[in-house]
Amino acid sequence: MQDLALLDANGDPDFMTSLARGLAVLRCFSDERRPMTIAQASRLTGLSRPAVKRCLHTLVRLGYAAQEGVHYALRPKVLSLGYAYLSSSTLAMRAQPLLDELRDELHESCSLGVIEEDEVYYVARAEVSRIMSIALRAGSRLPLYCTSMGRTLLAGQPRATQEAYLRRTDLKPLTANTETDPAMLLGVLRHVADEGYAIIDQELELGLRSIAVPVLGRDGVMAAVNVGTQSASVSLAELRSRFLPPLRRVARELAAGGLHNP
Structure with missing residues (x-):
């Protein structure tokens, strides 16, 4: 993998390449790729087949x-790795009951996400029903540039950070509506920062709309909270009029904890 190669090249004497390889193999499993062969894991991680075989x-x-x-699959014990974070994260623990209440109030699925490695990482979620083709849960990852939480999180970053992200990211059109022009996306991010919310209208997946607001911490935007819904049932105007106020209320309640960025 490219990131492993870069870390190796740094010559850090305390960096454990074997551990990094094992984690890379562990992370290449997903909803779409299970179970997997050594050859498939090798292709996904960029590691040699012998290295992947030893990791597995x-x-x-x-x-x-x-x-x-010849196939490998994850066992339930893997859940203990993610649970260690969730059980120790003040942000996730505070967010879950608030998301549950928001879900019951709006009758839509709600999530909390943070930036990690150029993606939105879901750290808490309250779901009414599955509205996407992929299952979302705590630990799920989605792109920053075409998601409401991703744009909200990016909008809280300095302009130079935004530009660097757009340069190194493969801005793939996931639907016909996906904005992939870097200059246009920078303009969108300025608008999100000014308005204090982001709306995605079928850019991530056809039929899906979502709205997100930032959660402010002592160091700036520390997370984003969103609501996702079907475009056929909720208009853009309703996202702003009915969904935005309670979203902002939840964000304020989370921010009231005075938490540091996770």
Whole structure:
């Protein structure tokens, strides 16, 4: 993987390449890729097949993965890794009951996300029903440039940081509505920062609309909270008139905790 190569090149004597490789193999599993062969994991991670084989063998021995023939799949023990964060994160713990209440009030799915490695990481979610083709849950990742939480989080970054992100990111059109022009996206981010919310209208997936607002911490925007809905049932005007006020209320309640960025 490119990031592993860069870290190796830095010559950091305390950096454990073997651990980084194992985590890379662990992360290449997803809803769309399970179970996997050594060859598939090698292609996804950029690691050699012998290296991937050793990583998977170790994961199997430790109980984090299982082998059936030439295929490998994750075991439930992997959940303990994510639970360690969720159980110790003040932000996630504070957010979950607020998201549950917001879901019951709006009868739509709600999420809380943070920036991690140029993606939106979902750290809490309250779901009414599945409205996307992919399942979203705590630990899910989505692009920044075409999601409401992603744009909200990016809008809280300095202009130079935004430009650097857009230069290194493959801005793929996920639907016919996806904005992929860097100059246009910078303009969108300025508007989001000025208005204090972001709306996505079928840019991530056809039929899906969402609205997000920032959660402010001591160091600036520390997270974003959003509501997603079907475009056929909720208009853009309703997102602003009915969804935005309670979203902002939840964001204020989270910010009232005076939390640092996660």
